[in-house]
Amino acid sequence: MDELPVLDQSARRSGALIDYLARHLRRRSESALIPLDLRTRHLVALTVLRARGDITQRDLATDLVLDSTNIVGLLNELEGRGLVERRRSTEDRRRHVVSLTDAGVSLLCQAETALAAVEDEVFEALGPSQRDQLHELLKAATSPSEPDTWC
Numbered sequence: 001m002d003e004l005p006v007l008d009q010s011a012r013r014s015g016a017l018i019d020y021l022a023r024h025l026r027r028r029s030e031s032a033l034i035p036l037d038l039r040t041r042h043l044v045a046l047t048v049l050r051a052r053g054d055i056t057q058r059d060l061a062t063d064l065v066l067d068s069t070n071i072v073g074l075l076n077e078l079e080g081r082g083l084v085e086r087r088r089s090t091e092d093r094r095r096h097v098v099s100l101t102d103a104g105v106s107l108l109c110q111a112e113t114a115l116a117a118v119e120d121e122v123f124e125a126l127g128p129s130q131r132d133q134l135h136e137l138l139k140a141a142t143s144p145s146e147p148d149t150w151c
Helices: 013-038 040-052 057-064 068-080 104-122 128-141
Strands: 086-087 097-099
Touching: 013 040, 013 104, 040 057, 040 068, 040 097, 040 104, 057 068, 057 097, 068 086, 068 128, 097 104
Parallel strands: none
Antiparallel strands: 086 097
16 A cells, blocks of 8 residues: 655645635625625625626626526516616617616625724734735736736
């Protein structure tokens, strides 16, 4: 039987720390979104719509990595609250174009303000330059194929 290699215990491993921090940040963020009646999936969709502008429902589903059933459900929720608008494409009547409404922009701004407060709390031990450096390092560590929407 082969022996497992002994890992150098003095080596710095970041995965567990990043996972812990991500879970903590996610829990706090989800709590901050509750008063706005937003879930993370809503926030991501609104963020993508703001970044991309008017977009076909199919392209939005691709960006969000959702199948057609799930994108319809998500858009029904957002449209029911007046946060997005769907209309037929003038180029292809079979397609729908999705737009962010003024109410969607307003709610997204409120959510971003709430999430900024969460980040201030979670990263309070870091100074401004350290936060900037962390942000740049995380961007560098993400796949180049990932959208720049989150940065």
